[in-house]
Amino acid sequence: MVRVDGPVRPSVIYKDIPFTENVNGEATLTDMRYEAPETLDAAVGLLAEESGVARVFAGGTDVMVQIHLDLIEPDLIVDVKNIAEMREVVEEDGSWRIGAAVTGKELMDNAAFNAAWPGVMDGVRLIGSVQVRGRATVGGNLCNASPAADSVPPMIAADAVASVIGPNGRRDVSMADIVTGPGQTSLEDGEIVVSFRLPKRPANSGDAYLRFTPRSEMDIAVVGCGINLMLDDGGTCTAARVSLGAVAARPLLVDDAANALIGTKVGDDAMEALAAAASAACSPIDDKRGTIEYRTEVAGVLAQRTAVIALERAKS
């Protein structure tokens, strides 16, 4: 579709006319190329050769919206859904590797993965609608780089590592180090997130993600919190990771909040300390979804509620 925005007839949509330039003489989307390579090397090559704007395309639930709203005008779309490694979910000795282009629905339908990482799935289940989850991917949710992305805090809490490929080869990047700000990532030009590895967890581990929203579905987190913790046989927390979404320019890994739990039985005092540390980590914005004060307060409460669920799962 070609949307012509300009002084003459703003927002008129000419669907049938193969425009190559709009009323301002700018090139329009009819120049966009679509490629769907079957190998990572081919995808990397296509991105490296493109001098204009290129987008990696998986579920399309963000890229298509950005095109529709004229936020981007890609010259090249590289659809990665034909690349086998990006579409696989595999368990390897208790650790999991999930392709970055696996859809939310496919993960929801994978009973073994749901049992292994229920907290990650708490986040995935909250992405968009049924229709959106039929297409949207965890890789896309990460690379779209919204501070409020629902699958990112539980993946950070899970200590997931992204495998990234680009013109300079392949590298591992901690999930927490990819998003740097709204719409911004640490990925280099031409790099693709291929898959995520979630480490093996000992027994007595549990994870959870909660978000706070006015609506229960189809909403964007005011605050999101992912917690992953491990207990010893006596019920003492031996390791924890706490991640917060929507309270800063990027999803946060909050060490102080994890430290509030480690070494405790996650009783009342630990919960108080957890809430205080979570609130202290917040540097949110004021917007229509919540004020700075509100988000900061809610982050503490939400962290406690998330910890209760993670603890319950660790014990069961």
Place this chain on the structure above:
Amino acid sequence: MAKQYVNTTINGDSHELLCDPTQTLLDVLRDQLDMTGTKEGCGTGDCGACSVTMDGVLVCSCLVMGVEANGKSIDTIEGMADGDDLHPLQQKFIDHIALQCGICTPGLLVASKALLEENPDPTEEEIRYWLAGNLCRCTGYHKVIEAVQDAAREMRGA
């Protein structure tokens, strides 16, 4: 870019098309194939009026590129009735007056059908969650839920 050859199956019929990568699947259905049952509400994945299934998976056709339909099987509202025989969901939407202006209705029907294929006996809550991506400005949803429950009952033979 030159248009790309797309070979797709829509409601069981094979179609060969030439699609520009800038066309969404919704554009292809409505403008190229004159299948205007699928509606555009928002174009951004928020309203569900454009719901179709692709290889059995419920999606927003406004968020799918036409060229992605290559090799895929698409089902739209046009394939729902069997000739003059309405699908039970369609009949129940009429019986329960689950529509007013009707712009959301094809999307709601396609989404409801996908729900009942996955879960033939959904609770009210499950229906409400499933249909959260289908916005309706007219009905207030209550009659939609009733129609889906009633159709589910009939389809189960209960």
